[in-house]
Amino acid sequence: KAGVTQTPRYLIKTRGQQVTLSCSPISGHRSVSWYQQTPGQGLQFLFEYFSETQRNKGNFPGRFSGRQFSNSRSEMNVSTLELGDSALYLCASSPLGQETQYFGPGTRLLVL
Amino acid sequence: TQLLEQSPQFLSIQEGENLTVYCNSSSVFSSLQWYRQEPGEGPVLLVTVVTGGEVKKLKRLTFQFGDARKDSSLHITAAQPGDTGLYLCAGPFMTGKLIFGQGTTLQVKP
Numbered sequence: 393k394a395g396v397t398q399t400p401r402y403l404i405k406t407r408g409q410q411v412t413l414s415c416s417p418i419s420g421h422r423s424v425s426w427y428q429q430t431p432g433q434g435l436q437f438l439f440e441y442f443s444e445t446q447r448n449k450g451n452f453p454g455r456f457s458g459r460q461f462s463n464s465r466s467e468m469n470v471s472t473l474e475l476g477d478s479a480l481y482l483c484a485s486s487p488l489g490q491e492t493q494y495f496g497p498g499t500r501l502l503v504l
Numbered sequence: 505t506q507l508l509e510q511s512p513q514f515l516s517i518q519e520g521e522n523l524t525v526y527c528n529s530s531s532v533f534s535s536l537q538w539y540r541q542e543p544g545e546g547p548v549l550l551v552t553v554v555t556g557g558e559v560k561k562l563k564r565l566t567f568q569f570g571d572a573r574k575d576s577s578l579h580i581t582a583a584q585p586g587d588t589g590l591y592l593c594a595g596p597f598m599t600g601k602l603i604f605g606q607g608t609t610l611q612v613k614p
């Protein structure tokens with residue numbers, strides 16, 4: 393099976409812009425989670441989607457949002473970008489009934 | 505409050521040495537996972553431990569889950585430069601959410 397894929401891999405934006413990141417889970421996985429990774433804070437949970445519904449959300453401002461499509465693909469959007477949003481954004485998928493998550497390679501976002 | 509505490513945070517050793525990384529919590533976890541991450545890439549799952557006291561081996565890597573399911577350890581025998589990376593432990597906090605330790609950066613020098 394193909395692994396989790398994320399596009400784009402790298403992105404440079406300026407403050408105030410918005411960005412959309414895409415994630416395709418492993419075939420058959422219906423749960424998709426998003427994480428932000430920074431050197432100072434480590435890996436932090438953003439949100440999780442299952443069957444097009446957001447089931448859990450982390451402690452991030454409303455500028456961070458996401459959605460999931462009927463084919464389980466997911467997108468996350470960050471509006472009004474801030475310098476502190478520079479990070480590696482990771483997507484992970486899980487098969488039904490399992491706690492183990494399988495990560496994609498991430499999208500490296502740089503906000504100037 | 506970090507639910508999962510990893511130690512040490514940094515480790516620099518010579519090729520051939522042994523090492524142990526610890527992952528501790530005051531909370532009970534139904535399972536714990538270990539990942540290795542290389543720069544610019546996502547974490548890659550190494551192992552999931554589920555049963556208290558469980559020991560799993562992956563070549564030169566030995567993973568142990570504490571009897572009370574509050575801690576885990578990763579032991580590497582005869583480390584190789586290819587073992588260099590960030591090692592992360594993670595536990596499920598709620599459905600679809602993993603809590604991660606801060607990670608252990610391992611550097612193995614030839």
